[in-house]
Amino acid sequence: MTERTLFTNARLLDPASGVDRAGDLLVENGTIAALGPNLAREGLGADVHVIDCSGSCLAPGVIDMRVQLREPGDEHQETLATGTEAAIAGGVTTMAMLPNTAPVIDDHALVEFVGRRSRELGRTTIRTYAAATKGLQGRELTEYGLLAEAGAVAFTDGVRAIADASVMRRALSYASTFDLLIVQHPEEPSLSAGGAMNAGEIATRLGLSGITPAAETIMVERDLRLAEITGGRYHAAHLSTAGAIDAVRRAKARGLAVTCDTAPHYFALNETAVGDYRTFAKVSPPLRSEEDRRAVIEGLKDGTIDAIASDHSPQDQESKRLPFASAEPGIVGLETLLPLSLDLYHNGSLNLLQVMRALTQRPAEILRLPGGHLKPGAPADLTIFDLDRPWRIDVAALHSKCKNAPYDHRPVQGKVTRTVVGGRTVFGLEA
Amino acid sequence: MDSGAANDPFPHRHLLGIEGLSRREIIYLLDRADLYANQPRGAAPLAVLRGRTVINLFFENSTRTRTSFELAAKRLGADVINMQAQTSSIKKGETLIDTAMTLNAMHPDAIVVRHSESGAVQLLSEKVDCAVINAGDGSHEHPTQALLDALTIRRRKGRLEGLIVAICGDISHSRVARSNIYLLNAMGAHVRVVAPRTLIPAAMDRFGVEVFHDMKRGLTGVDIVMMLRLQTERMHGSFVPSIREYFHFFGLDYAKLAVAKDDALIMHPGPMNRGVEIDTEVADDIDRSVIRQQVEMGVAVRMACLEALNREARAPTAP
Numbered sequence: 001m002t003e004r005t006l007f008t009n010a011r012l013l014d015p016a017s018g019v020d021r022a023g024d025l026l027v028e029n030g031t032i033a034a035l036g037p038n039l040a041r042e043g044l045g046a047d048v049h050v051i052d053c054s055g056s057c058l059a060p061g062v063i064d065m066r067v068q069l070r071e072p073g074d075e076h077q078e079t080l081a082t083g084t085e086a087a088i089a090g091g092v093t094t095m096a097m098l099p100n101t102a103p104v105i106d107d108h109a110l111v112e113f114v115g116r117r118s119r120e121l122g123r124t125t126i127r128t129y130a131a132a133t134k135g136l137q138g139r140e141l142t143e144y145g146l147l148a149e150a151g152a153v154a155f156t157d158g159v160r161a162i163a164d165a166s167v168m169r170r171a172l173s174y175a176s177t178f179d180l181l182i183v184q185h186p187e188e189p190s191l192s193a194g195g196a197m198n199a200g201e202i203a204t205r206l207g208l209s210g211i212t213p214a215a216e217t218i219m220v221e222r223d224l225r226l227a228e229i230t231g232g233r234y235h236a237a238h239l240s241t242a243g244a245i246d247a248v249r250r251a252k253a254r255g256l257a258v259t260c261d262t263a264p265h266y267f268a269l270n271e272t273a274v275g276d277y278r279t280f281a282k283v284s285p286p287l288r289s290e291e292d293r294r295a296v297i298e299g300l301k302d303g304t305i306d307a308i309a310s311d312h313s314p315q316d317q318e319s320k321r322l323p324f325a326s327a328e329p330g331i332v333g334l335e336t337l338l339p340l341s342l343d344l345y346h347n348g349s350l351n352l353l354q355v356m357r358a359l360t361q362r363p364a365e366i367l368r369l370p371g372g373h374l375k376p377g378a379p380a381d382l383t384i385f386d387l388d389r390p391w392r393i394d395v396a397a398l399h400s401k402c403k404n405a406p407y408d409h410r411p412v413q414g415k416v417t418r419t420v421v422g423g424r425t426v427f428g429l430e431a
Numbered sequence: 432m433d434s435g436a437a438n439d440p441f442p443h444r445h446l447l448g449i450e451g452l453s454r455r456e457i458i459y460l461l462d463r464a465d466l467y468a469n470q471p472r473g474a475a476p477l478a479v480l481r482g483r484t485v486i487n488l489f490f491e492n493s494t495r496t497r498t499s500f501e502l503a504a505k506r507l508g509a510d511v512i513n514m515q516a517q518t519s520s521i522k523k524g525e526t527l528i529d530t531a532m533t534l535n536a537m538h539p540d541a542i543v544v545r546h547s548e549s550g551a552v553q554l555l556s557e558k559v560d561c562a563v564i565n566a567g568d569g570s571h572e573h574p575t576q577a578l579l580d581a582l583t584i585r586r587r588k589g590r591l592e593g594l595i596v597a598i599c600g601d602i603s604h605s606r607v608a609r610s611n612i613y614l615l616n617a618m619g620a621h622v623r624v625v626a627p628r629t630l631i632p633a634a635m636d637r638f639g640v641e642v643f644h645d646m647k648r649g650l651t652g653v654d655i656v657m658m659l660r661l662q663t664e665r666m667h668g669s670f671v672p673s674i675r676e677y678f679h680f681f682g683l684d685y686a687k688l689a690v691a692k693d694d695a696l697i698m699h700p701g702p703m704n705r706g707v708e709i710d711t712e713v714a715d716d717i718d719r720s721v722i723r724q725q726v727e728m729g730v731a732v733r734m735a736c737l738e739a740l741n742r743e744a745r746a747p748t749a750p
Contacts, residue, residue: 140669143673145679146675146676146679170669174628174672178680230628
């Protein structure tokens with residue numbers, strides 16, 4: 001029997017088709033069947049389950065293309081189960097996890113494990129990257145062809161840069177054999193080694209060793225040259241500097257098939273958030289200067305930066321309650337990804353479809369995932385949110401196992417009221 | 432390059448590569464080799480090179496090529512001296528040019544050279560008075576291999592022109608691939624190369640070949656499948672991640688071969704890595720694999736080359 005659900009009274013947002021208008025959306029057997037104004041009047045019959053969106057926005061499900069989930073290996077920090085709890089509360093319907101687990105995801109059996117657990121959990125779809133090099137050691141390539149067949153979305157060494165230029169060249173070249181994507185943590189390690197925060201006046205005052213923005217720019221510029229000579233598909237993760245963004249902008253203008261993303265903390269915060277050695281504001285790459293923060297917003301505005309990803313990095317108390325230089329970097333971000341991104345709309349930096357494109361359509365296109373748009377036939381992965389509802393982030397109430405976020409009590413606007421995966425409501429905010 | 436080229440079917444002093452040979456010259460060598468290949472076994476040595484000296488100078492280990500050259504020279508009646516780098520003064524630090532000068536002083540009639548560096552054979556040829564045959568230099572050329580491959584194909588298919596030939600595997604480091612590309616193009620065959628991107632050298636489009644990264648696509652409709660050997664040091668994470676992955680995507684098995692023509696021939700210059708670039712069953716398929724015939728043709732082709740470079744002994748015109 002056909003299972004049908006009708007979402008009525010919604011503000012339909014579909015960046016892929018440019019749709020932003022009031023209407024309804026019909027789901028049949030987990031797939032989008034139709035959308036348009038007043039579908040309800042077309043006599044759908046009595047067996048249709050009707051959900052009134054009360055004027056809320058209905059968008060393609062948010063796709064978070066960069067999270068760390070700590071399972072297998074560090075289940076005390078996060079598990080695939082707790083990660084999906086945080087994800088559905090944040091409106092995230094698909095997420096791609098980094099391979100920096102223990103053991104490292106560099107074998108097809110582990111890729112299959114993630115896929116199996118994702119299906120068992122039945123909430124947010126969890127996809128995984130596979131390691132670009134064996135053991136994330138930056139030397140020998142992994143089995144890209146077999147790993148991709150097992151379900152790996154792309155290849156990356158996670159929070160480590162693929163540092164050796166000849167290894168990166170081979171990775172891009174070999175990946176292009178199968179038309180696969182290499183994702184880089186763009187930071188030249190010989191420049192960032194030992195650094196704790198952005199190099200500059202604040203680092204000097206705090207007596208902390210700085211990481212020059214050039215560490216990112218140099219790596220991105222190098223990689224763009226390698227992408228050009230190999231014809232490989234390249235994606236630079238979490239860009240934080242004006243220099244790197246400008247390098248990508250020029251590469252795109254030259255016609256190179258390269259993409260990049262940023263994380264909310266690179267446009268929501270700058271290096272002053274480190275304040276008095278606040279380790280919750282320690283991230284990798286570090287929070288940058290105000291000029292860099294503005295460049296990130298400019299990059300999003302002109303489309304140089306394709307996507308916004310949470311860079312969700314759970315860290316427990318023991319990893320954060322340490323002197324600043326010894327503390328682990330990272331912010332949990334699955335639940336704050338959408339509201340912090342919506343700030344860009346509320347403060348007039350981007351229009352609403354631009355914000356949603358960076359959270360849905362572009363990550364789906366970059367990782368070649370099936371969702372990211374509202375076309376009939378697409379999986380009914382949907383995020384429904386009240387665009388204007390103001391609230392304050394309560395870090396203690398986050399669903400993630402770890403509460404490392406520098407946003408406690410921060411006022412935001414826009415709240416997820418319902419998350420739908422495959423036509424099924426997996427999260428609903430009690431009215 | 433020599434005078435009297437008009438009547439000379441092979442007007443070259445050395446055989447350093449296929450690049451630069453004309454279609455007519457290639458056909459001449461193949462025709463002569465064909466005659467030698469048809470000679471009955473057990474016949475007494477010929478007198479073509481009687482009283483002449485051929486030195487096999489091998490700076491790289493090779494059993495089959497050296498043996499093949501040795502046999503070829505002996506069947507033509509020559510005296511053969513084998514020099515292996517391991518046992519000679521080269522080990523003691525003598526430079527390549529010093530070695531060449533020393534050998535030249537002994538007045539050989541031909542030197543057959545294999546060296547691990549591209550261009551080394553040419554360098555040596557510039558310092559000696561006799562004919563030099565390249566038995567493989569680095570990743571540059573291996574002309575007699577391409578000739579024996581061509582002869583094997585021609586004897587089975589009756590022609591080279593118009594055939595579709597897929598050369599599969601480590602193109603980047605292969606002298607066999609380069610010599611075959613030149614020869615097959617000169618003879619009007621259509622050449623494809625099939626390999627992961629890491630094993631395809633730059634600017635392949637300038638060599639008149641079609642590049643494929645997928646075996647099923649690359650082998651579709653081909654007449655000939657030439658597999659190349661993958662060196663062990665390139666198997667583990669540098670150019671390809673593992674033997675398992677390489678065999679899965681680029682190893683020749685019946686599943687991949689199914690898209691080739693029904694009567695497609697399988698070739699391999701040897702020595703084979705069974706289970707790496709080629710499945711054992713396919714390699715041993717007596718209907719399709721011509722790997723043993725390639726070895727057999729090797730002697731005949733090398734006889735033709737030694738003869739062609741030995742001007743005085745050579746027959747005045749084609750057979």
